[in-house]
Amino acid sequence: MLAASGRRMRYHGGNVKLLLLLAPCVLALWVPLYNSILPVLFGIPFFYWFQLVLIPVSALAIVAADRIGRD
């Protein structure tokens, strides 16, 4: 009983983990989403700042995915 619920939790954690790893990739490849000038931030068009911001976000997502199932 306990073992079964433990396995289900780990299975669930596995899904969240994959989702965390996959989400930044989907955003990065979904070009029509960010292929525009507006909104401009500090003079930088959306196309450029969105992708630059996505880099640290993707790194944090990997850190979060790494935390799942450890500790």
Next chain:
Amino acid sequence: MFDHLNVVATSVFVFFFGLVSVLGFVAARWKAADLDHIDEWGLGGRRFGRWITWFLLGGDLYTAYTVIAIPAVVFAIGAYGFFAVPYTIIIYPFLYLTLPRLWAVSEKHGYMTAGDFVLGRYGHKGLELAVALTGILATMPYIALQLVGLEKVILALGFGGQGIMAHAPITIAFVILALFTYKSGLRAPAMIAFVKDAMIYIFIIAAIVIIPYELGGFGAIFDAAGRAFDARVAANPKLAAGLTLQPGQVGPYITLAIGSAMALFMYPHALTGALAASSGRAIRFNTMTLPAYSFVLGLIALLGLMAIAAGVKVETPQDAVPQLVLWAFPSWFAGFCFAAIALGALVPAAVMSIGAANTFTRNIWKPFIRPQMSPREESLLAKLASLAVKIGALAVIFFMPTRFALDLQLLGGVWMVQIFPAIIFGLYTRWFSGWALVIGWAAGMIVGTSLSWTGTAWVPVHALKWDIPLVGNVDLGLGFAAYNGLTAVIVNVLLSAAFSLALRSRARDETSPADYQDRALA
């Protein structure tokens, strides 16, 4: 040849270059071990911790050529050059999942190269040879292009010269590189990478603060670049350029990012850097921290737009960054920046020659020419091979037009991704068989290469329709162009799967599922 030499910049440049050369030789004593063993010479004894690996991989993957070429594309056509950003975003989640498995199985069985792994997994020498040849073939022009990066900054220092003298500075630089790589092996680039990466970070932080200040802010830079692209497109309506992607560029942008990400860790130099790590944990740590370099790469790409706004004069777009540096900074700091870029050529060139040398020794010479080699002979052969690879790269620069090296590098990516199925699928399953993967590989190489040839020039992308002799024009109806490497690897996978159904493999698999588990996590 010294008439226009920038003496201050050159002095700073030579100082840092000299410092690093000394480091390269001293590195032989670092974590001292018997360098007559190939595992020590060619893989640093697999003892690089998380931070050394971070510097080494960062220095190895984000090369001088990248620092010159990515902003050059942005300078020439704008947004399209930014494909390097999604490319480097999607690669790390993928590496987080796959690379620790490859590290674990390699450590367990002493694999040093992709070819070693393939032979152990599939028990198929033909596939091992295919993987090894692909790696060496793709690496040679890549090393040559590092020399192009080096030559660009030396040119910007004001060196002139005719004929053989024109190449004298890079020849000297490369001889030094060859000598310390021969002596110290992978320890040399690992140690130099600390200095090189620190210098690149200083260069970029200074550039990203000072240049926008001089140009009146980011808004002014993007406005000026946007106007410049509009003017170029007005002059030549067929040109696809702009601050955002043009409709026809979206498909290539996405597929180039995916295909390049799939290809990167198939290259011998990337695997060499990763397998030299001391644990799977160190590799996972790096998938979370290497994006710092990606961020810097994104900023470097913006230098292309700054060069437009600054109005620098160039002969080719590849001069954009060196000329921008000269425009923006005093001589002494320009010398510092050029030294950073030049060292950015040496680290990857060293690791690439080591990766190619390991591959040649372990996967071509040993299995096919002399199976009973001792570790000592292996190490000596690898050292000599690393020299031969560098001489080959110099010869490419001396005797071939740069265009040719660029084309080969472009094709190198298309070829490299063709070993992806054998390596990455192999980390999870033995369902594919050796012969089937060889057939898929061969088909992928042929399809990728022929798609890239337009009759007048080599191009990386191709509309998803083409003329097949006797069959006629095939249009997949998707209405967009895609990176040839990706198109070809899809053909590769389909054929590999189909033939695996027909040709079941009975060859021995020396690995077991437990070998792939990351022991640091278990």
